[in-house]
Amino acid sequence: MQLDLTYVNNVAIGAAYAGATILNHFLGKLTSVQKKGPSDLVTEADIESEKKIIETLRYRFPDHQILAEESGLSRAGESGCLWIIDPLDGTTNFAHQLPFFSISIAFAFNGELLAGVVLNPVSGELFSAVKDKGATLNGHKIQVTNQEKISESLLVTGFPYNNREDLKPLMIRFENCLKAARGIRRLGSAALDLCFVACGRFDGFWEENLKPWDTAAGMVIAREAGAKVTDFSGADYALDMKEILATNGLIHRDMEILMGI
Numbered sequence: 303m304q305l306d307l308t309y310v311n312n313v314a315i316g317a318a319y320a321g322a323t324i325l326n327h328f329l330g331k332l333t334s335v336q337k338k339g340p341s342d343l344v345t346e347a348d349i350e351s352e353k354k355i356i357e358t359l360r361y362r363f364p365d366h367q368i369l370a371e372e373s374g375l376s377r378a379g380e381s382g383c384l385w386i387i388d389p390l391d392g393t394t395n396f397a398h399q400l401p402f403f404s405i406s407i408a409f410a411f412n413g414e415l416l417a418g419v420v421l422n423p424v425s426g427e428l429f430s431a432v433k434d435k436g437a438t439l440n441g442h443k444i445q446v447t448n449q450e451k452i453s454e455s456l457l458v459t460g461f462p463y464n465n466r467e468d469l470k471p472l473m474i475r476f477e478n479c480l481k482a483a484r485g486i487r488r489l490g491s492a493a494l495d496l497c498f499v500a501c502g503r504f505d506g507f508w509e510e511n512l513k514p515w516d517t518a519a520g521m522v523i524a525r526e527a528g529a530k531v532t533d534f535s536g537a538d539y540a541l542d543m544k545e546i547l548a549t550n551g552l553i554h555r556d557m558e559i560l561m562g563i
């Protein structure tokens with residue numbers, strides 16, 4: 303099958319903007335916030351954004367499979383094409399009217415991630431990448447930093463919803479990084495965290511227990527911008543992994559040591 307990845311990417315961008323219209327509509331006007339877990343929220347904005355994104359993709363690609371956070375896996379097509387969607391990454395921020403969240407859409411063919419788009423509807427920043435074509439922010443090429451020193455690095459992380467019982471390993475990693483790096487931020491959208499490594503705002507990112515829709519698009523963008531993306535022990539990151547470590551490559555080994563417990 304001949305795949306036009308530029309077209310695929312443009313459709314993803316259109317779908318992301320369609321989702322953004324929904325998110326902007328609901329921002330500050332939510333009437334329904336529900337809990338999927340003790341601290342894992344879902345709102346009408348998540349649901350409606352996802353519907354709109356899927357509708358937009360389906361219109362162009364009726365036979366593609368879709369994996370989306372709120373509705374799961376749909377249509378077991380034969381095409382080998384799969385879309386991976388987070389209709390609102392940063393729901394907690396959104397529910398608290400903190401203007402830092404994103405829409406994340408990735409495309410894979412026969413299990414290989416080939417394109418990714420992450421859009422922050424508030425700032426208007428659109429991160430995009432196609433495999434082997436590099437990554438862009440609002441159309442301009444981006445790349446990771448050339449920082450070699452962990453002591454001068456700015457790092458970002460996130461805290462998983464589902465392991466609040468055993469926080470020890472998480473806190474040890476946090477402490478290790480806090481001692482070694484210039485600083486750590488926790489912004490609340492893993493997709494944007496990865497994009498911020500890609501464009502050089504952060505030198506490294508780590509988190510555990512993320513889901514494929516949190517990382518798929520950001521990972522393509524980060525890798526295309528020169529990032530190294532692995533698990534905590536340095537194995538190439540795959541979407542079913544429980545740990546993700548993304549850096550500029552130069553501080554990767556140091557970060558792996560900081561992740562080791």
Ligand code: IPD
Pocket residue numbers: 343388390391392393394459460461462463489490491492493509511512516
């Ligand atoms: C969450 C965000 C957050 C990360 C959480 C994710 P959601 O996604 O990416 O930064 O720390 O682990 O679940 O639930 O807002 O789509």
Ligand code: CA
Pocket residue numbers: 388390391392492515516
């Ligand atoms: Ca998410």
Ligand code: CA
Pocket residue numbers: 348371388389390391392393
């Ligand atoms: Ca989400």
